[in-house]
Amino acid sequence: MRFTWFNLMPWPYLPDDFREKNRSVWVDIDSKLFDPVKGHELYNSYMDLLEYAGTLGFDGIGVNEHHQNGYGLMPSPNIIAAGLARRTDDVALVVLGASIALYNPPLRVAEEFAMLDCISGGRLVAGFPVGTSMDTNYCYGTIPGLTREKYAEAHELIRRAWAEREPFAFNGRYTKLRYVNLWPRPIQQPHPPIHIPGGGSLETFDFCIENTYSYSYLSFGGYIRGKQLMDAYWNRVAERNAPDTSPYRAGFAQFICVAETDAEAERLYAPHVHYFYNRCLHVYPGFADAPGYRTIKTIQKGVLSQYAPGTLFQEHPWKDLVDNGHVIAGSPETVRQRMEDLIRGLRVGNVFCLMQIGDMPKDKCMYSTRLFAEKVIPKLRNMFEEYAADGRFWCHPLPKRAVPAEIGQRPLVGAEA
């Protein structure tokens, strides 16, 4: 099993009446709610948490990309990952990911991922999301009906740039480059492992199966609701005659909170979970799904955005959120049982543990994280043992890696002058 401690980096200062006074937490969120000085504290605190998780035995620490979003402060996940690369030593850096259709040229992503792989000594797990409609279409202006074509072309360019050892010309429809010649290049060969976050599109299932990429469902609906989609994925894996059904072909994101007892978990974490569902997911439905973003085939299968009208979360009492699996919360034993249900039920080898939730303060988050690492992970670690050797979907760091020098050992800048 591989556990990645994942931080969405929510803004924890949305006011109590946020829902009443604001149309959306995303796209046209009131920018006056952002305070850069608090942002300074927050980025550092969130990076501390990621680094802390890296010391506790998590396999990876994870970041992702969102734009103009009250629950995601990472328009550029690579900037955070670069910071993390220096202060962590053996944990994977899971960038899930960079929205490759949004960069001009998308070669930028190939370059930055190569840099991250070099800086971290081969610890990069790369993610290539199509991106949500909010990010891709409404914030970044990509034409919905052309998004997937643009994505496919960007993917082809990046893969070729990583693979080819001579300069080549790339004559795409959206990107034309005379001299593609990647410099620097990633350590991991033929390329870093690739995970694709998806929301149920058939095309994305097939894309993962064809390319041996891991399919990640980053839902906020929890593992019970998530089963339908993951079942559809595994059915597709069978239909397409994939050579194996390794659980590492799939990943799932889950909110997890651990305390000494179930009651303590509710007392400590319920307010922060409510903050997330009631404020952070307050997305104006008009931004949920730009017409043309999702393919007809996918809509026909009944796959809707988790932000679409009618699918948005209502206010739920804590008990419901726990019972219906939105959150796995409780004592280490409770959490272990439910995690086992999740891992077996969805058949996922990669779990993205969402443990910083809403406006949860750092100390609580560290407490929950430590309990999970010490009392839960060891009991789940050996699930799917028969696939333990499957290294296709995880990074392969250099055996011997550089360590950042102590500040005092660095030559003083300008000392000679």
Place this chain on the structure above:
Amino acid sequence: MELKTIPTHRVPVRYYEGGQGRPLVFLHGAGGVDADLGFLDALASRFHVYAPLVPGYGDSEECPELRDMLDFTLHTWDVVDSLGVKDPLLVGFSMGGMIASEMAALAPNDVSRLALIAPAGLWLDDYPIPDIFAMMPYDLPHYLFYDEEAGAKALTAGMDLGDPKFLQAFLIQNARQLGAAGKILFPIPERGLAGRLYRIRARTLLIWGESDRLIPPVYAESFQKHIAGADLVTIPQAGHLVAFEKGPEVVSALSRLG
């Protein structure tokens, strides 16, 4: 009006045809042709009307190869050629007005009369056009109609977004229609038309609803500035869907072009 199909270079195209007289080609807006069928019936008493659907609209086949403005413009010329029509009275509403303007600018010698009904295609920073791609169905009447209540009734007849089956059909139609429209209208309905309008040689008539809240009448002045000698008819008590709300007035304005 009769719904028919004609082959074109890229894709079979569905079109309405009816009436007798001089040929008139009508290009519909992003909402499709349905709201304008009454208006087209009225037009058919004076003209031989052809109203082709943009691929993906109604029950027509989609055409992924149409990606940008030039593709849309040339495709629509292909449609006119396939219909065997020469120098029709070219009429475009909203998105259709944008396409018609491009056609007339691209082939100025093939269009001698052009009518643009509340056309899209220009952008004024001081008068941003609202984002139809982020609107919920209940937002639309305010932007589309002078009489919001009557408009809402017509627009949402039989609509129940709470019914999952209806919602799915609605989303599919939206994905097909607005997905196609988005190629030239998303995220800003402007693709450089202002720099090409000078080429238009047609006698041009602009028709605008006085209370258009989607593309406000100030845009008419902009079109007039770029198209030499363009006339403007402003119709009172009408919103963006001026031909739906004031059909007879629009027909009579068009008749001035012959």
